[in-house]
Amino acid sequence: MIVRNIDDVTGTKNHVDTPGWYSRRIVTAHDRVGFSVGETVLRAGTVNDFWYANHVEAVYITSGEGELYDKDNDETHKIGPGSMYLLNGHEKHQVRPKTDITCVCVFNPPVVGTEVHDEHGVYPLLKIDEPGGA
Numbered sequence: 001m002i003v004r005n006i007d008d009v010t011g012t013k014n015h016v017d018t019p020g021w022y023s024r025r026i027v028t029a030h031d032r033v034g035f036s037v038g039e040t041v042l043r044a045g046t047v048n049d050f051w052y053a054n055h056v057e058a059v060y061i062t063s064g065e066g067e068l069y070d071k072d073n074d075e076t077h078k079i080g081p082g083s084m085y086l087l088n089g090h091e092k093h094q095v096r097p098k099t100d101i102t103c104v105c106v107f108n109p110p111v112v113g114t115e116v117h118d119e120h121g122v123y124p125l126l127k128i129d130e131p132g133g134a
Helices: none
Strands: 015-017 021-027 036-042 048-051 056-063 066-070 075-079 084-087 092-097 101-108
Touching: none
Parallel strands: none
Antiparallel strands: 015 021, 021 036, 036 101, 048 092, 056 084, 056 101, 066 075, 066 092
């Protein structure tokens, strides 16, 4: 059993901070459970372009409001507390927070914990060593 508090990862290598968002990855590939979980806060007034070409992501909004723009299908959705979106088709998308949005993000395959988006909005597919490795 693994028990952690969000404070356990705050300020560590698994706390990634960018101008548009910050994410604290509380379950990572290092835990070897087949998925990762993190809390992400998207900052109010930012425009965030994402494309998870290498991952499937589920996002559950716990607080805040904004818009989710599906670039592949030219659809805009209002998102807020209780909203969930699943990027099961590797959709290119944009999140436009009106207020700070806090969300829980689950990735498969799991993120290592230090990933940031490249110039296309993609996380690289990072892998850890086999059991007993780094």
